[in-house]
Amino acid sequence: MSVSFDNTEIAFRYRSDKALKKAQYMFAFMGSPAATQMGIGLTKLAFKISLPISGIIKKTVFQLFCGGETLAEAAQTAAMLHKYNIGVALDYGVEGKSTEADFDAAVPEFIKAIDYAAAQPNIPFIPIKITGFARFDLLEKIHNKKELDETEQQEWNNVWTRIESICKRAHEKSIRILVDAEESWIQDPIDDLTNAMMARFNQEKAIVFNTFQMYLHTSLPYLKKSLQIAEEQGFILGAKIVRGAYMEKERARANAMGYLSPVQPNKKSTDNDYDVAVKYCIDNIDRIHTFIGTHNEESCYKAIKLMQEKGIAPGDDRVYFSQLYGMSDNISFNLSDAGYNCCKYLPYGPVKDVMPYLMRRAQENTSVAGQTGRELSLINKEVLRRRGQ
Ligand SMILES: Cc1cc2nc3c(=O)[nH]c(=O)nc-3n(C[C@H](O)[C@H](O)[C@H](O)COP(=O)(O)OP(=O)(O)OC[C@H]3O[C@@H](n4cnc5c(N)ncnc54)[C@H](O)[C@@H]3O)c2cc1C
8 A cells, every 4th residue: 555645634633723823823833943942941941930821832733743741641642543453662761850759759750651651552652762761871871981989889789679660561561662763872781771671571572672873873772782782592583673762962062072073973964874774674674663753754655665575564563663752744644654664752731740751852853954844844734624625
């Protein structure tokens, strides 16, 4: 079956006319970098001086990109997506925590989400960020191979215990854990921890997935090395393939500290590595289960073509496509309509705690050339279609 990402009727069928108009307004607003910067600045200030703005945010940008403030609210959004055969990666999106008490408190939230997901027909994935369970500075110290003192070693042991208990429950309930990739200068301990979890829980199928950011020129070789590790240790590699979300930060740090940027020289080289990585995973489908996280239509078309050439059924459980909730519905809904496994990353959590996520989305929608324009033009097209024009 052929797939077209231009079909807006399928793409937006879950949005009422009112919701579509609201999305049109929001994307038009985000299309202006000056307005977005001003919005972000004012929001930060308002939170700092405790102005009651959560309500306004909840009705606007939060509603566009998040499932709700609680698991119960997110559950309603997930159930709505299920009507259209869209799966969910249920993302407890709280960020910016830094104490041992916060990290401990996050574990039961994830266990609750896993238990909930296991009782639902369309929530196969739970994403986690290791910085939600570990101090950033601690990860950086380990990444830099510095010796830990006794307290730090205990902290690191605690991180292992937290992640282990989450992966263990996920394994028992057959829910898959996506370990997000973050800044390159904390990534080594994240990889080591994730590899250890994969070795333990990915015996029959991929329960734990590592993330490969293809804007890093080291990622393609590391993907190949990861398969080698998986083969040596006898587990199935779970590979989530993304381009990478921290490009400006990576480049600015490299520049400020005087080392060579780990990011590819240009978009074309990132795109190339992305598609090569997806091909590598699909070529090794018996040993790698793949999660294609992208809003890039070309990369999705290429992956579909490859699956068709190789006779891989669209619904094969070893390949998933995914986009963030509120973005690229034209890809998600058209893929699932054609029988491909597709799920939305659906963040939830208190408005204040998901603000870093929302700010990244707002910035991404101004800085990623073409994305906002594409979203807006598709929404405009659908508004006109519904008016019969
Ligand atoms: C389901 C899902 C899960 C995700 N999980 C993670 C995660 O765990 N970690 C993470 O870091 N990101 C994650 N992301 C974000 C992702 O990395 C990208 O930032 C985002 O999806 C945009 O890339 P794209 O492939 O969708 O689209 P595109 O618009 O085709 O690509 C934009 C991306 O290309 C790269 N790029 C742009 N310009 C250049 C340039 N000049 N030189 C080199 N590279 C360039 C950047 O990575 C940029 O974000 C996730 C995205 C999705 C959809």
